[in-house]
Amino acid sequence: MIWRIEPMKEIIVSGYAYPSINPAVLEAWLPDLTFLNTFSYGITAEGGVVDLNDQSLIDAANAVGVKPLMVLTPMDEMGMFNDVIASALLENPAARTTLVYNILSTIQRKGLSGVDFDFEYIPEKNRGQYVDLVREARAVLGPQGYTVTVALAPKTSADQEGVLYQGHDYAGMGAVADYVLLMTYEWGYTYGPPMAVSPINQVRRVLDYGVSEIPREKILMGMPNYGYDWTLPFVQGESRAEKISSEEAFRRAAQYGATIEYDQTAQAPHYTYTDEQGREHVVWFEDERSIRAKLALVEEYDLAGVAYWNIMDYFPANAQVLNEMYTVRKL
Numbered sequence: 001m002i003w004r005i006e007p008m009k010e011i012i013v014s015g016y017a018y019p020s021i022n023p024a025v026l027e028a029w030l031p032d033l034t035f036l037n038t039f040s041y042g043i044t045a046e047g048g049v050v051d052l053n054d055q056s057l058i059d060a061a062n063a064v065g066v067k068p069l070m071v072l073t074p075m076d077e078m079g080m081f082n083d084v085i086a087s088a089l090l091e092n093p094a095a096r097t098t099l100v101y102n103i104l105s106t107i108q109r110k111g112l113s114g115v116d117f118d119f120e121y122i123p124e125k126n127r128g129q130y131v132d133l134v135r136e137a138r139a140v141l142g143p144q145g146y147t148v149t150v151a152l153a154p155k156t157s158a159d160q161e162g163v164l165y166q167g168h169d170y171a172g173m174g175a176v177a178d179y180v181l182l183m184t185y186e187w188g189y190t191y192g193p194p195m196a197v198s199p200i201n202q203v204r205r206v207l208d209y210g211v212s213e214i215p216r217e218k219i220l221m222g223m224p225n226y227g228y229d230w231t232l233p234f235v236q237g238e239s240r241a242e243k244i245s246s247e248e249a250f251r252r253a254a255q256y257g258a259t260i261e262y263d264q265t266a267q268a269p270h271y272t273y274t275d276e277q278g279r280e281h282v283v284w285f286e287d288e289r290s291i292r293a294k295l296a297l298v299e300e301y302d303l304a305g306v307a308y309w310n311i312m313d314y315f316p317a318n319a320q321v322l323n324e325m326y327t328v329r330k331l
Contacts, residue, residue, distance in 0.1 A: 014116075
């Protein structure tokens with residue numbers, strides 16, 4: 001009998017990190033990354049790039065064959081997100097061109113491998129201009145061997161309403177970028193009611209639409225590397241959930257003797273506990289089961305890979321499950 005072992009699918013894996021990441025955490029993640037996305041550079045309305053003190057991340061990535069990408073957001077020189085600056089830039093063709101060449105200059109100077117555009121809350125009127133910016137960036141950077149990616153809100157239809165969605169053109173970006181990250185997380189979020197951060201039934205809805213507009217080989221599915229702890233009762237407009245790592249979620253479950261349950265619809269673990277002040281809490285997070293369920297979608301939908309938001313904490317199950325299921329592509 002001749003045994004044939006099918007090779008594991010090779011996928012792209014990117015991870016977002018702030019310059020403040022613990023060096024040991026970064027070192028643990030790097031073997032399982034294709035791209036390291038350093039968060040975040042900003043912009044000016046005239047097309048300037050607001051620099052980021054990320055040289056230690058860039059050097060660490062380059063030393064082990066991981067490609068560092070500059071994440072570019074509409075963040076001003078004060079470090080605040082500013083959609084007014086984004087609109088002013090996008091509506092000015094000369095400023096867009098200036099930005100592209102400033103991106104190129106920054107990449108060359110610092111040893112980066114490309115740029116990841118992460119412009120959120122873009123007004124609908126600037127939708128086409130945002131595509132034009134990414135198109136121009138790829139036209140300039142691509143021939144020199146640099147990668148251009150873009151992060152998009154988790155849409156389920158072309159005409160989806162809401163400030164998070166209307167400025168993002170799936171088909172347009174799918175045509176002009178090298179890779180497109182679909183941000184399939186934050187259903188459960190800081191100011192929202194208790195629920196899974198990345199419920200798989202909702203992720204599927206985004207992917208179903210995504211593959212209808214974007215080539216599958218360009219799609220990176222977002223992967224959350226965190227959970228939330230809500231103090232009850234939840235009051236809309238007042239409550240604020242605490243973001244926690246998966247390891248912290250397990251620690252709290254053990255500390256308070258909580259029983260971890262698993263939601264089959266969301267494919268996510270959760271539990272409740274009562275703290276020392278008598279307050280009830282609800283925790284939703286990620287474990288080996290939920291990670292495996294989401295990673296299986298990469299093969300099911302034949303996607304390019306995944307992108308972790310974010311890698312500021314290290315949860316060994318991420319690496320364990322990832323390496324059981326796939327081979328991480330190194331460019």
